[in-house]
Amino acid sequence: MHRTAQRRIILPFLMPALLLLAAFFLYPLLRTVELSLHEFRRTGAAEFVGLKQYERLLDDPNYVNAIKNTFLMAFVGGCMLFPPATAIAWALSQCIRGERFFRFMVFAPVVLSVAVVSLMWKFLYHPTLGLINPALESVGLGALARTWLGDPQTALPAVAFTSVWHGIGLWVVLLCAGFEKLPASVLEAGRIDGAGEWRLFRSIMLPMMRDLFRVLVVLWVVQSLQVFAFVYIMTRGGPFGSTDVVATLMYREALERADFGYAAAMGLVMVVLMLGVAQLINKVMKRDELQY
Amino acid sequence: MSSSTEIAVPADAVTGSRHVITPARRGSGRRSRRPLRPYQLFFYLFLGAIALSTTSAFAWVFNVSMKTNEEFISSQPWELAERWRWENYINAWESAHIGAYFGNSLLVSIASTVLGVILSAFAAYPLARIPFRFSGMVLSVFLLGLMVPWMVTFAPLYLTMQDLGLLDTRLGLVLVYATYNLPFNVFVLVGFMKTLPFELEEAAAIDGAGPTRAFISVILPLLGPGLASVAIISFLQNWNEFFYALLLIHSPEKMTLPLGLFQLGQAADYATNWVTLFAGMMITVVPVLLVFALLQGQITKGLTAGALKG
Numbered sequence: 139m140h141r142t143a144q145r146r147i148i149l150p151f152l153m154p155a156l157l158l159l160a161a162f163f164l165y166p167l168l169r170t171v172e173l174s175l176h177e178f179r180r181t182g183a184a185e186f187v188g189l190k191q192y193e194r195l196l197d198d199p200n201y202v203n204a205i206k207n208t209f210l211m212a213f214v215g216g217c218m219l220f221p222p223a224t225a226i227a228w229a230l231s232q233c234i235r236g237e238r239f240f241r242f243m244v245f246a247p248v249v250l251s252v253a254v255v256s257l258m259w260k261f262l263y264h265p266t267l268g269l270i271n272p273a274l275e276s277v278g279l280g281a282l283a284r285t286w287l288g289d290p291q292t293a294l295p296a297v298a299f300t301s302v303w304h305g306i307g308l309w310v311v312l313l314c315a316g317f318e319k320l321p322a323s324v325l326e327a328g329r330i331d332g333a334g335e336w337r338l339f340r341s342i343m344l345p346m347m348r349d350l351f352r353v354l355v356v357l358w359v360v361q362s363l364q365v366f367a368f369v370y371i372m373t374r375g376g377p378f379g380s381t382d383v384v385a386t387l388m389y390r391e392a393l394e395r396a397d398f399g400y401a402a403a404m405g406l407v408m409v410v411l412m413l414g415v416a417q418l419i420n421k422v423m424k425r426d427e428l429q430y
Numbered sequence: 431m432s433s434s435t436e437i438a439v440p441a442d443a444v445t446g447s448r449h450v451i452t453p454a455r456r457g458s459g460r461r462s463r464r465p466l467r468p469y470q471l472f473f474y475l476f477l478g479a480i481a482l483s484t485t486s487a488f489a490w491v492f493n494v495s496m497k498t499n500e501e502f503i504s505s506q507p508w509e510l511a512e513r514w515r516w517e518n519y520i521n522a523w524e525s526a527h528i529g530a531y532f533g534n535s536l537l538v539s540i541a542s543t544v545l546g547v548i549l550s551a552f553a554a555y556p557l558a559r560i561p562f563r564f565s566g567m568v569l570s571v572f573l574l575g576l577m578v579p580w581m582v583t584f585a586p587l588y589l590t591m592q593d594l595g596l597l598d599t600r601l602g603l604v605l606v607y608a609t610y611n612l613p614f615n616v617f618v619l620v621g622f623m624k625t626l627p628f629e630l631e632e633a634a635a636i637d638g639a640g641p642t643r644a645f646i647s648v649i650l651p652l653l654g655p656g657l658a659s660v661a662i663i664s665f666l667q668n669w670n671e672f673f674y675a676l677l678l679i680h681s682p683e684k685m686t687l688p689l690g691l692f693q694l695g696q697a698a699d700y701a702t703n704w705v706t707l708f709a710g711m712m713i714t715v716v717p718v719l720l721v722f723a724l725l726q727g728q729i730t731k732g733l734t735a736g737a738l739k740g
Contacts, residue, residue, distance in 0.1 A: 140631070140632065140635040140641075143635070143640060143641050144560050144631070144641045145560065145562065146641070147556065147560075147641045147642055147645075148556040148560055148562055151552045151553060151555055151556050151645075152552075152553050152556055152557075152568065154549050154552065154553075155549040155550060155552065155553035155572075155612055155616070156553070156568070156571075158549065158605065158608060158609045158612065159571070159572065159575065159609060159612055161590070161594075161605075161609075162587060162590070162605060162606050162609040162610075163575055163578075163583065163609055163610070164571070165586075165590060166583040166584075166586035166587040166590055167578060167582065167583050167586075169586035169589070169590070170582050170583060170585065170586050173585060173586055173589075222480075225476065226476075226477065226480065228473075229473035229476055229477050230477070232470060232473055234470060234473055234474065234477070238726070239481070240477045240480075240481060241726070241730070242722075242723065242726060243477075243480065243481040243484050243485070244480065244481075244484075245722075245726070245730055246484065246719060246722065247484065248733060249666060249670075249718050249719070249721075249722045249729060249733070250670065250715055250718060250719075251669070251670035251671075251672060251687070251688040251691075251714065251718075252670065252672050252688070253670075253672045253688035253689070253691055253692050254688065254691060254711055254714050254715055257691060257692070257695045257707070257711060258487065258491055258711060260695070261494075261704075261708075262487065262490070267502065267503065267507070267704075268507065269486075269487070269490050269507045269508070272506060272507050272508075273507075273508075307730075308733060308734055311730055311734045312734060334469075335469055360579075364579050364580065364581055366673060367672045367673060370676075371672075371692055371695070384581070385581060388581065388584075388585070389584075389677075392584070392585045392588065393588070393677070398585045398586075398588075398589060401585045402582075402585050402586065405579075405581040405582045405584075405585065406582060408581055409578075409579055409581060409582050412579065
């Protein structure tokens with residue numbers, strides 16, 4: 139009786155949410171495949187062209203360049219992210235005074251809009267008006283001053299650094315959780331055996347958190363292969379295409395040239411690549427379960 | 431044996447102090463406060479440097495927002511502004527339309543957050559508490575939204591919005607934001623509802639309440655904390671969202687703050703109205719940081735859980 143009455147509300151309760159999801163998520167998702175098999179004329183009419191868009195991708199130097207930059211961005215960003223994030227998480231897990239304050243400072247950028255952070259760093263990097271070059275000069279490191287975003291050599295690391303600065307708080311919190319979960323008894327045993335803090339960190343904590351690192355690296359790669367706003371706001375893919383990533387290229391193809399079919403094909407190929415790389419990283423970093 | 435790398439204190443002094451402390455910490459657990467030990471100095475210096483660099487970035491933005499354009503070009507970046515120039519903020523708010531963007535952002539974020547939270551509360555209820563045949567499948571359709579990258583859907587989404595006549599409208603943006611909040615909200619709320627005892631509905635049914643009534647007067651009030659954290663995270667994400675705003679909104683009078691600031695930044699490259707842009711940045715950043723300062727724990731937890739999607 140009560141159960142049958144309950145059954146009657148299932149559909150009305152689910153419907154509104156499912157409708158929204160169907161209209162703005164599931165339908166576009168299915169339509170992507172269809173779009174990628176079409177070519178859009180200037181008039182807006184679409185023509186079925188089979189796999190032609192995918193063939194176009196193969197010898198499009200812009201796409202190859204964008205793929206290269208996207209993976210480079212993920213790699214460079216990862217190198218900039220994990221060592222400091224691990225160090226900060228280690229420091230925060232040391233029961234220090236003012237922990238709340240430090241956590242606030244590290245996490246604060248995460249709650250800011252990507253747009254604001256990108257704009258702010260665009261100006262911080264500015265060769266004459268910014269903060270970085272004058273600061274370098276004033277401490278006698280003027281030789282290191284660059285036109286950070288204007289130089290094809292430094293533009294990509296500079297953008298990657300900004301995205302790391304923005305997001306590092308999240309990774310610190312996740313790593314902190316990892317440090318807190320380490321079994322106290324094992325650390326204690328290490329201390330009794332006379333290991334210093336650095337030795338404990340290197341020989342016990344890091345190996346024990348290997349699984350966590352694997353998950354976080356996969357997450358980072360999946361997330362940073364989708365980078366868009368930082369690049370779009372700070373460099374627009376320039377100088378000379380040195381920061382052009384797949385997302386910005388897709389956006390240009392779709393909205394500036396109205397070539398939706400080509401953009402959809404790019405997106406699908408990128409997602410397949412992304413899944414492949416995630417699987418690969420998972421496999422390479424996988425190790426037998428630790429038992430303790 | 432080596433202690434932390436950058437400590438000038440001899441290693442045996444460090445170990446010595448540790449031996450004294452070890453027995454005491456055994457009972458008190460790892461997280462209790464202890465007297466400062468020398469190697470911890472390294473951690474303080476490290477964290478202090480990071481905090482200092484973050485603060486100085488914000489301080490720099492604030493300082494520039496108090497300068498004039500001429501001052502900004504001619505003075506050293508860390509030179510303090512000559513005086514408080516709050517008129518920059520008034521300029522930004524009025525003539526640079528930051529006020530209008532702020533209003534749009536407020537409208538869009540509140541509307542989409544409320545819509546997303548209400549719809550997901552309703553959708554999560556049957557998924558969590560009424561066993562039916564396709565419930566697992568429906569839930570995984572929702573969770574699919576957490577996993578599919580935006581790159582595959584944005585081009586068709588644009589065309590769909592065009593077909594529906596929702597392109598360049600605030601309503602369209604609200605619907606899209608609400609939709610993209612749904613998967614995370616449903617995920618969290620289903621988990622939350624499953625922790626409530628199942629006798630609640632039975633008791634309500636015995637007292638003569640229909641299932642809708644049972645949900646609204648018994649379950650919903652118990653969801654307070656869950657709804658609050660979902661709402662805070664959704665609001666923050668919608669407030670900060672940039673990409674879909676860029677994709678869907680084209681007319682300046684409908685832009686949200688992140689998009690409006692981006693436009694202002696583009697303009698500042700050519701015109702020379704930097705200080706207004708910096709004032710606009712402060713106007714965007716300060717409310718968010720204040721909210722974060724108040725709700726630090728909840729926001730940290732929620733955003734971290736949100737990051738695990740994908």
